[in-house]
Amino acid sequence: MNWLKEVGFLLRISRSEEIARRYFVVNGFDGALTMLGLAVGFYSVGDVPPVVAFSACAGAGIALGMSGVSSAYISESAERRKALLDLEQAMAARMDGSAHGRAARLVPFVIALLNGASPLLVSLAIALPLWLASRGTQFRVDPLGISIALAFAFIFLLGAYLGRISDTFWVWSGVRAVLIAVVTAWLVTLVSP
């Protein structure tokens, strides 16, 4: 796992660990709220075939993933390049061949991957009951209801994680995130037929 150690080292020397963690959580939250909105919308309409619901959720998840990858790569490449130029000026030396040069080239890819993978994976996990239902799996409850419950669970977990890393009471942090999700779901029901 030498490449994993190398990636960790490059994230550390470019002080990018915090950004990577923040992007992962924020975009995971985006994915979960988007899936919640879709699931609540479909649930409100009623009688939506699981295959339709899954296709819409998967499509949204993929779009969120692509958006995450491309936006993060463009912005992080520019930031890393600027940071390297500033460092070269302070060092009065070219640093393209050093670990810092490698970090400037590689770290944007890593952060972009995290930024895109987070909403995609969260979206696919929440949409999983819909996919299973479209493949013939029988559930005792509406698979949309399971997806909604999963969305709330992910939102609570992401909120709780933020609470842990910011040294605040993690339960309250999770509950606060769930309250945001409840408001979102309510707003979606307002616009649903």
Place this chain on the structure above:
Amino acid sequence: MASVNRVVLDILKPHQPNAVEFALAIAGHVAGGRVSVTVTAVDEKTENLEVTVEGESIDFAQLRDAINEIGGSIHSIDAVEVSAAAPSAAT
């Protein structure tokens, strides 16, 4: 053939990696040797180090490459100790 046993270098490096990681990275290229790092000055983006490397036979080119690779820049060689090879016994 003579060999380098000790060098004292004035090095400029970014804050990251820190002095411990920097010393460990250099030590990886000095077999059986010893590396001592002292931070002598710190500014906004960089820090100056006095690095002492001791070993039986230091490959200076390899040492310089290792320092550059980890982001350091050698500003000066402040001290060197070299030992000459012992003359071979006359037959």
